Amino acid sequence: MSQFSVVPDHTPLFHLGFFAKDAKAFAQAHHDLYGSGPFIVNENIDMKYTFRGKETTTNLTIVTGGWKDILIEIIQQNGEGESYLNEDGHPYGFHHIAFGVSDVHEAIKEFEAAGNTVQFYNFDRPNFPLCYIDARATSGYYIELNPEMDGLSQVVKKWAADWDGETKLFRTMADLRG
Numbered sequence: 021m022s023q024f025s026v027v028p029d030h031t032p033l034f035h036l037g038f039f040a041k042d043a044k045a046f047a048q049a050h051h052d053l054y055g056s057g058p059f060i061v062n063e064n065i066d067m068k069y070t071f072r073g074k075e076t077t078t079n080l081t082i083v084t085g086g087w088k089d090i091l092i093e094i095i096q097q098n099g100e101g102e103s104y105l106n107e108d109g110h111p112y113g114f115h116h117i118a119f120g121v122s123d124v125h126e127a128i129k130e131f132e133a134a135g136n137t138v139q140f141y142n143f144d145r146p147n148f149p150l151c152y153i154d155a156r157a158t159s160g161y162y163i164e165l166n167p168e169m170d171g172l173s174q175v176v177k178k179w180a181a182d183w184d185g186e187t188k189l190f191r192t193m194a195d196l197r198g
Contacts, residue, residue: 034173035084035091037116037164039105043083043096044190051085051189056092058183059085060176060191064098069142069150071104078103083190084172086180091173093118104140104152104162116152118164124149127165134158172196 040046044061051057063081070076081096095115097105105115121127128138131153139154139162153163175196188195 032119033090033117034120035093035118035164036087036114037093037095037118037162039110039112039115040094040096041112043081043094046094047083047085047092048189050087050092050094054087055185056087056180057085057185057189058179058187058191059083059092059094059189060172060179060193060196062193067142068144069104069140071140072107076103078105084176086177086183091118091176107139114161116162116164118166120167121165122167124151124165124167127151128153131155131163131165136163 038046044059047057047059051059061081061083065080065082066077067080068075068077078101079098081098083094083096085092085094095105097103119127124143128141128151132138135158136153136155139152141149141151143149148167151165153165155161155163179191
């Protein structure tokens, strides 16, 4: 019998993350192929984070939607320069998986003990610490760690469960508040 070192102690995978040149076009294509949606569009987010030890900010568009029992997160970088998304020439397409964890700092220790490194983090918001683990050498992708099912994720999952598959594919933060 094998002994698992990290993942079984955390919430199952709750979203797949993609890096796209045009997040809305990617979401439309994903919807057309798989029936995913609806998607909430959050544009021009100035994401502040520490990337490989250096404080930086990247402007993003993030489109999040439901796909069966999982969420799809599509991230577009608005502007040039290296970031956590395009590190080492990472191509557009699949980028990361996300786990909800009860303690991001403890989970980081577990992933590091398993041979992975922290790629970036943002601990400025105490209720929503965020970290990406660089697991490319061991798994082929990045792993996002954040608190278990944040409020936005819960709303998007509910929208997806109640959606007719056609009405209002793209929604805004105003729809979220309404």
